[in-house]
Amino acid sequence: MQNCYLARQAILDRNNQTVGYELLFRDSPENKFPEIDQDIASSKLIIQNHFQGDIQAVSLGKLAFINFTEKCLVEKYPLMFDKSTIVIELVGHKTPTQHLLKIVKFYHDKGYKVALTEYDLDKKWDVLFPYIAMIKINIEVINAKRIRPLLDRIKSLNIKLIAEKVETNFQLQSLAEVGFNYYQGFFYHEPEIIAGQTLAPIKSQMLHLISETFNKPLDFAHIAEIIGHDVNLTVGLLKLVNNVATGTRVEITSLKQAAAYLGEDKLKQFVTILALSKLSSDKTNEISKQSLITAKLMSSLAKESAFVEISEFAFITGLLSGIEVILSMPMDDILKTMPLAKPIKEALVSHTGLLGELLQLTTNYIIADGENIQQLIDYYQLDADVIHQEFVKASNWCQSLGI
Template sequence: MYNTYIARQAILDRNRVTIGYELLFRDSPNNKFPDIDQDVASSKLIIQNHLQGDIRSISMGKLAFINFTEKCLINKYPLMFDKKSIVIELVGHKVPTERLFKIVKFYFDKGYKVALTEYDLDEKWDVLFPYLSIIKVDTEKVNPKRLHKVIERLKNHNIKLAAEKVETNFQLQALAEVGFDYYQGYFYHEPEIVEGQTLAPIKTQMLHLISETFHSPLDYDNIATIISHDVNLTVGLLKMVNNVATSTRIEITSLKQAAAYLGEDKLKQFVTILALSKLTTDKTDEISKQALITAKLMTALAKEGVFEEISDFAFITGLLSAIEIILRMPINEIVKTMPLAIPIENALIDHSGLLGELLDLTMKYITGDGENINQLIDTYSLDETYIQQEFVAACQWCKELGI
């Protein structure tokens, strides 16, 4: 478990109504961009606040303006987001190359909003105008009075002008007269730090997963097995499925189903972002180990008898059994970010239903909570010797994973 940080700065319209927030990666409570590669920063922002967190919450339900380098765009990272929830900010581009032109047109055709940043008023950028939604101008580097000719060239395009680094009311009034639509700067809102917490994937599992994605076609059984050994990878996968599901509700019952639902392209994006973000660790805490043992034991107990009818849900339910403690969030909030089947949701939230009974029994047995255990064992006609054998087997399985 480690702390995560992100800076959020509001972008407002002429009526001072917030239309979105620019999200910027931070690696500490110090409100400044760290000395790291921009590709890594973008990947860390995505993994911390999209896969692990909820970017809709971070941006208060408004548009999230996210910086993407050309490498991130080529890897199609923006496709992991709902096109209605983000604005793609182009960063690190000095000239509009043929490759950049094709990239911008690709995302425009997909329905995404694209913002050109670091705009220097040069006519060379006009080639991108048909595919842009916003042009951001740094008012410290560009004299706004020089924009009149640009505004004339923009008349045939539906592009909004956004002024960056607005710091005084006088400056605001002058920019409004020039024709700016949006404003961002200390006058409105200093960047604020939003702190959260997340886990890191286990390095061994990450290496296995990267290796597995080199195969074609993908073996979803193997991928699901690797992901099932790491609670954090499981959470990331489920959140990604939830984020890309745009139509009817998807009810995930297994990790193989979740991986297959994403398909090869998005699953590979998921893995490359995890790898590039470098958010890996060699350690797993005891809570995650307990979740793995719970998942394995629940699966064994559901092989026969009354629990057989919910056997398909057993492993993923056990794997997520400690997620409230791990993420330090209320479980009813966590499940909103995952497309889980209703029986799994109910079992995790209040241990209700047959699946909830199995979860309750398993967790109490593992933690040594003797109260009501014998009653549950009798109610479901379970063999206590069998439970003990499977518990030992689950512990050994967890040990053999090397974590």
Template sequence: MYSTYIARQAILDRNSKTIGYELLFRDSSENTFPEIDPDVASSKLVIQNHLLGDIKAISLGKLAFINFTEKCLINKYPLMFDRDSIVIELVGHITATDRLIKIIKYYSEKGYKIALTEYDLDTKWDALFPYLSIIKVDIESVNPKRLQPVIERIKPFNIKLAAEKVETNYQLQSLAEVGFNFYQGFFYHEPEILEGQTLAPFKTQMLNLISETFNIPLNYDAIADIISHDVNLTVGLLKMVNNVATSTKVEITSLKQATAYLGEDKLKQFVTILALSKLTTDKTNEVSRQALITAKLMTAIATNQPFAEISDFAFITGLLSAIEVILSMPISEIVKTMPLASPIERALVSHDGLLGELLELTTNYITGTDDHIEPLIERYSLDAEFIHKEFVEASRWCQELGF
């Protein structure tokens, strides 16, 4: 058995709603697949390493975009998956051969969605148009302005265009004008910083609420005071108490009593979801989901001895790891508004210290940056299979929360 990694990247529509994830498969520390045919290596990993049971958790109930070579398709690996749960991504094809056309037609007639990647505008691909659902365009390699003739040719087939490597909000807007339907890459890059921007009082209040919840020991008076300033937070807290107290009748006489009744673990979960949801917009829903998963995965990895001394800080650090994207402000400015412990602040701003390395390991794992994963896994003697298992569990947890 080989240790494997799995990463994913969100694919979003014009309204910044996540429609699916491209799943990225990683191999052993040697970056090779010993004694495995490279044409079927990716699909063998799909089958052998958890995806059959966990694909819905990993993709959070969205479509899973999976790469398949021609040999993978001939071996009928896509048939292992529900046609409504995946998109077949064609990779490694030089031209639309008669055999490839026949294979793609076969899967199309069975109801599978098919995406052509590495598209280079050549008319040789037109023969595949009747069977495609999506064409993915790397906008670093192809000038979007050259797509107009292609857009006219795909109209009769209702094919959607997906842009890869979108880095800025300006690109997002201009690509929509060109005719792109889906986007990939935007939420994994630095946010655009607006000069002179400051946090609104309400957002500062939500950040303070998150911070207070992770202080040791908890200050229930301070938490109750922040919650008391927002009706929705108050109602949400009382509903949470009601859900917990399923077998006994609880009479709540104060918000402090309500927070104390929940206890630390449930209170942290309540604050995490409610406060983060109030900071989130349609544009940052995906980022918030990834922040929750990062927090949960960091907490799991921190149970290993090398990170035991900073385990109490793991969850809030992961939760705040994407806050600059959510708020469109530099993290160095955001932390000034929050009473964070020094290790958390240094980890968020510059990835310094043991906590910073845990954050770097976790975020690189989720986004599939192998070069940075291996040294840290080896340095701290971590089990790659354990990390993968906890990543799946964190994804499932996030999905169950309905976030």
């Protein structure tokens, strides 16, 4: 049986809030579209993933943007989904035939959001405008300044414009001025380094707290001392103890006791997640989520594989993988403030070593942007199906955190 994989790419609004993810079919862990009929690709994505609950897990409860050919629409595949959970992306069309118009109107009347893709600015597509919610424009193909006449034609229809292939934050800013509403690409992976910037004390404290939880043995007193410097962390720790202690009478007399009561595993999870959330802003929320999924996926893959020897470093490495973007500082400068093991620093700075290869494999798999993934999978004798399953589990776990 041929395997089926999902890749995803975030779609963000002008405030860098994630509105959804485009889910992309892959027939191998290599992040490129396979040489396969688009109808078959859409069918596999739906049949082999939706019924396992994968799609909503991978899209973290946000809108799932899914490609549908005209044939898939005729077969009524989108009706398998709740209309509030997906956006129908029209693919494979060359011209707006009467048949396509009838189909698009059908889904519009059913309450589904339809996005026109592969758009070339030709006025022939205007006939579809009353029935679509979004238009995707590939800015590598079409100069953004050419959309101004389009804006006048869609102004009264509340159609949102999505810019594809956005690679830099500078592009995002200029596209917002032109009139785009949403953005898709790798711009949110780009750190905006500010010369001479230093790490604020509170952020330095959070990084220290994260690294402290990975010391052996765990120093509960020291962790409690750091938590005690922040009211929100203190309240969060006590709430967590209360949740864990449901049904029993526990009188907490100190933060050290609260930390010890939770035990190492729960304390580590609480501290790392809460500290990361305090480091993140609205602008870096997507990176924060991606870092959590990366951490969980790396940890899972390292348990029983050629990566087992670096398994104790896997979670924190994944968690810190996006910290350069989150803090807008060079990774080298950030890591100077953290007493991390050498393999972790080498993996984060240069993706070298066994840990670095696991990080590269995991991050490229998640964001659908990378080469030689299959080569790494083969070399380390990993099971591609297991990677996919653990990715879904990690996405579910991230969503359950409510961040």
